[in-house]
Amino acid sequence: PDDCASRNHVFETWRKVARRYGFVEYEGPILEPTDLYRRKSGAEIVNQLFCLQDKGERDVSMRPELTPTLARMAAARQRDYRKPLRWFSIGQFFRYEKHQKGRGREFYQFNCDILGEESVLADAELMALAIDLMREFGFTASDFRIRVSDRNAWTEFAAGKGLDEAGIATFLQVVDKMERTPEGKVVEQLGALGIALGEVHAFIASGAEASSAIQRILADLRARGLGEFVEVDLGIVRGLAYYTGPVFEIFDIGKGMRAVAGGGRY
Numbered sequence: 001p002d003d004c005a006s007r008n009h010v011f012e013t014w015r016k017v018a019r020r021y022g023f024v025e026y027e028g029p030i031l032e033p034t035d036l037y038r039r040k041s042g043a044e045i046v047n048q049l050f051c052l053q054d055k056g057e058r059d060v061s062m063r064p065e066l067t068p069t070l071a072r073m074a075a076a077r078q079r080d081y082r083k084p085l086r087w088f089s090i091g092q093f094f095r096y097e098k099h100q101k102g103r104g105r106e107f108y109q110f111n112c113d114i115l116g117e118e119s120v121l122a123d124a125e126l127m128a129l130a131i132d133l134m135r136e137f138g139f140t141a142s143d144f145r146i147r148v149s150d151r152n153a154w155t156e157f158a159a160g161k162g163l164d165e166a167g168i169a170t171f172l173q174v175v176d177k178m179e180r181t182p183e184g185k186v187v188e189q190l191g192a193l194g195i196a197l198g199e200v201h202a203f204i205a206s207g208a209e210a211s212s213a214i215q216r217i218l219a220d221l222r223a224r225g226l227g228e229f230v231e232v233d234l235g236i237v238r239g240l241a242y243y244t245g246p247v248f249e250i251f252d253i254g255k256g257m258r259a260v261a262g263g264g265r266y
Contacts, residue, residue, distance in 0.1 A: 011090055014110040017133050018088040023112055026087050028069035034059040040068035042241030048095040062094040066111045067266065074115055083116030120213045123246045123265055124220035130250060130261055131229045147233035148248045150211035154237060157203055161195050176237040204234040213246050242266040
């Protein structure tokens with residue numbers, strides 16, 4: 001009961017802030033066709049699935065995340081709603097991966113999405129919501145930072161080095177894992193793509209100059225009085241294949257934990 005009370009407090013806080021921002025709650029199924037994740041999320045997520053064959057001999061998986069389900073539902077029903085859609089959900093998810101501190105194979109997750117809005121200000125609003133969630137739990141600017149990057153900037157960088165679509169996807173995976181991979185192996189992986197580690201480090205050092213989208217997001221968050229919570233970190237790439245624009249992750253200042261939240265345009 002004590003643990004359940006703590007969890008319910010977290011859920012209630014998530015709901016309160018999401019509704020304050022004008023989002024409405026929805027839910028999706030626990031089981032989905034495995035092929036949905038192969039198509040939407042890429043190979044990395046498929047390796048983490050609890051998958052099985054049901055009695056109808058269909059390939060199904062327990063959901064590891066909600067975005068593919070949301071994409072499927074929105075594609076089927078989006079004409080029934082005014083745009084932009086502002087939806088959030090709280091539900092259970094399952095990932096079969098190596099045990100890591102603070103990361104269970106079964107977990108609850110808060111998902112919040114804006115659909116049908118091209119402006120980068122939608123990205124800024126979701127980052128503002130993420131910051132306000134952390135503040136609602138009592139965290140301050142001395143406790144956490146939201147680190148923002150842009151997948152498009154990386155894609156343009158890789159394309160400028162002559163990589164094709166498959167090469168760009170491989171390159172983004174290398175950059176995403178760079179902080180957790182021995183430097184020698186990173187040099188080897190990048191070398192196979194014809195890119196030097198020094199070039200990657202120089203691009204990361206360029207910061208907001210690499211992306212007009214990041215510059216607009218920073219301006220929006222500063223106007224909201226949230227500028228102190230944000231920093232540019234082009235080293236943030238996010239591993240899932242469907243991201244197409246700005247991405248972000250929230251880290252504690254001491255970097256004692258992995259990212260506690262993240263998201264991006266897809």
